Amino acid sequence: MVTLARRLIACLDVRDGRVVKGVNFEGLRDAGDPAALAARYNDEGIDEIVVLDVAATLERRLALRQTVAAVAARLFIPLAVGGGIRTLEDAAAVIDAGADKVSVNTAALADPSLITRIADRFGSQAVVVAIDAVRAGDRFVVSSHSGRVPTSWGAVAWAREAEARGAGEILLTSIDADGTQQGFDCVLTAAASTAVSIPVIASGGAGSPEHFAEVFTAGFADAALAASVFHDRACSVRSIKQFLSDRAIPVRL
Amino acid sequence: MIALVDYGAGNLASVRKALGAIGAQVTEPRSPDGLREATGIIVPGVGHFGATSSLDQDWRDAVLDAIGAGTPLLGICLGMQWLFEGSDEAPDTPGLGVLSGRITRLLGGCPEGTRVKVPHVGWNRLEMAPSDTRPRPDSASPPLLAGIPPGSYMYFTHAYAAPITDACAARTVHGQAFAAAVERGRVWGVQFHPEKSGPVGLSVLANFARAASTNAGRGAGGRSRW
Numbered sequence: 220m221v222t223l224a225r226r227l228i229a230c231l232d233v234r235d236g237r238v239v240k241g242v243n244f245e246g247l248r249d250a251g252d253p254a255a256l257a258a259r260y261n262d263e264g265i266d267e268i269v270v271l272d273v274a275a276t277l278e279r280r281l282a283l284r285q286t287v288a289a290v291a292a293r294l295f296i297p298l299a300v301g302g303g304i305r306t307l308e309d310a311a312a313v314i315d316a317g318a319d320k321v322s323v324n325t326a327a328l329a330d331p332s333l334i335t336r337i338a339d340r341f342g343s344q345a346v347v348v349a350i351d352a353v354r355a356g357d358r359f360v361v362s363s364h365s366g367r368v369p370t371s372w373g374a375v376a377w378a379r380e381a382e383a384r385g386a387g388e389i390l391l392t393s394i395d396a397d398g399t400q401q402g403f404d405c406v407l408t409a410a411a412s413t414a415v416s417i418p419v420i421a422s423g424g425a426g427s428p429e430h431f432a433e434v435f436t437a438g439f440a441d442a443a444l445a446a447s448v449f450h451d452r453a454c455s456v457r458s459i460k461q462f463l464s465d466r467a468i469p470v471r472l
Numbered sequence: 473m474i475a476l477v478d479y480g481a482g483n484l485a486s487v488r489k490a491l492g493a494i495g496a497q498v499t500e501p502r503s504p505d506g507l508r509e510a511t512g513i514i515v516p517g518v519g520h521f522g523a524t525s526s527l528d529q530d531w532r533d534a535v536l537d538a539i540g541a542g543t544p545l546l547g548i549c550l551g552m553q554w555l556f557e558g559s560d561e562a563p564d565t566p567g568l569g570v571l572s573g574r575i576t577r578l579l580g581g582c583p584e585g586t587r588v589k590v591p592h593v594g595w596n597r598l599e600m601a602p603s604d605t606r607p608r609p610d611s612a613s614p615p616l617l618a619g620i621p622p623g624s625y626m627y628f629t630h631a632y633a634a635p636i637t638d639a640c641a642a643r644t645v646h647g648q649a650f651a652a653a654v655e656r657g658r659v660w661g662v663q664f665h666p667e668k669s670g671p672v673g674l675s676v677l678a679n680f681a682r683a684a685s686t687n688a689g690r691g692a693g694g695r696s697r698w
Contacts, residue, residue: 221586222645224595224625261670266595295490297627297668317485319668342519344591344629387591387629416580418593441589471595471625 224471225435225463226266226442227456228420229449231256233302234274236286240398240447250450254289260449261294263456266471268294269322269390269444272302273365280309284316291317299347301390310337314345322390324349325363328370328377331384338385347420348381349390350374352407359407366394378411378419386417390444393423398447400426408438420444428454428462435468473497474684475510477535477551479517479526483667487516487548490667494674496681504534512684513538517550518665521575521632522562524554532568539570544658544683546616549630552654552661561632570659573635579647588647591631595669597623598642598652614641616660616679617653624672626652626664633663658683 231238231253238250250256257268270290272283280303287300300313301322310321321341327333327348338346351366352359352374359374372380378389391411393404403424412419418441421434425445434440448454460470474491478484478500491498491514499506507513513535517523527535539545547555556567559575567575580590600622626644633650636643644652644663654661660680666673 220645221588222597223592226594291489293493295493295668295670295674297629315485317489319483319486343631344518344593388593413587416589417591418589439587442594 221469224266224469225440226420227431227459227470228267228269228442228444229257229260229265229456230269230271230422230444230446231290232271232273232446233283233286234272236282238450239273240450250446253286254292256450257290257294260456261296264460264471265296265449265456267297267299267442269299269301270318271300271322274302280312284312287313287316287318299390301347301349305333307333307336307340310341310345314341320345320347320387322347322349324351325365327381328361328363328372331380334381334384334386338387343385343387346386347388347390348378348386349392350377350381350411351392351394353394354404354407359410362394374407375410375414378415382415382417388418388420389415390420390422396424397422399424400447400453402426402430403434403438403440403443405433405438408434408440412439412441418442426453428459431459432463432466432468435463473499473510474512474514474681475507476500477507477513477515477527477531479531480523483516483518483548483665486665486667487514490674490677491681494678494681496677496684504530507534507538507543510538510543511687512680513543513545514680515545515547515551515554517548517554518629519550520561521550521553521559522565524550524567525562525565527554535568536570539659542658542687544680544687545660546680547659547661548667549663549665552663553632553634555654555659555661556634559632571634571637571639571654571656571661573637575632575634577632578630578650581647586647591629592633592646593629595625595627596644596646596664597625598644598664599623600642601640614653614655614660615683616655616662616676617641618679619675620672626662626666626669626673628652628664630663634661658687
């Protein structure tokens, strides 16, 4: 019997200290205060929080550290932070501010040795490699720079490469599904999750409890991340977990 | 005062924050001598077993002296693994050896048609050891796990794990059963991260802080419990 719970992760896309949310990575709108939202999700039984700085620039890095510190202050569950992590020093700064894990994306594509360097310093459990994938026919193409720049990597190949270089988890986002609330891309998720031995977090498209059940069964996801569905109170963390538990999917209730 | 041992392996800030939340007084001694004043010692840690090599002979001696004096000690994750004889993750780095057995890698793979990923990351359940196999058969539950309901979910992140021995107070299953909590006298270890396991995790730390506070005033030279 499997007792390891499937995780529900709330993502806070942060810009200038506020939570924002868009559709297909476009059209950002305000969704609240990061620390207040994190506290609410924690009370509702969320398993983990991810803070992603969606407009990370050099001058905003200090603001991100303040946001991370504010979110971490009263949080006693895992916290991952990403967005604009370009160097080992950037990773160290957010970990120092209270993050347990850092998520790297564009910088790891540009220089995959970054994955290994962060893993060597903080351990593999501290390195999440975020992969943004777009469907192109029957392929899934990895893109960088918040989904704007296509790369030559296929999603499964890059996930394997990231694992080989020391990633502890993969955060896999379907850009096509992101923000649509029409369901996760279970084909993409299953392809990556069955190709690596490290956990894969599915992201993009959550809109209903059924979507979570699908991605944990057909998608073989180890965890599922969502933003809008939680921010809009479309369904509560607890109601989704109850739905999953009723279907014999192990969750922490 | 609980001494947090800093050997550069990660999660010190999280443990400090969690201890602050339960009202425990914490110190971070710069040298092994600082352990003499402590009423409790926590060895945190996360990551590679090789990192424990930073705990040199002076630290090892100071920790062993404190254990001998009856000072409660809690090892967390890597800090728990360090209590054993050694680990396959870093064969040349000896553990402290106060618990017998060796740390080995989780097997993973697909036993009985299930998919078991390694590292083991996420929330998993504690199964309390049956009372007749526990090292403390006279008490209802180990003091560290007092009030923790069986089946409680704790947050784990590790690829190597401790064997089930007579020191095992609670186990967890991920493809195989491993020791999730160990106890020998006033030495405890947890493979999970109580500082990241929500309210139930904070309860474990509070139990340890209580053991440390009842130790206050015993002073150095207190009788060893084991």
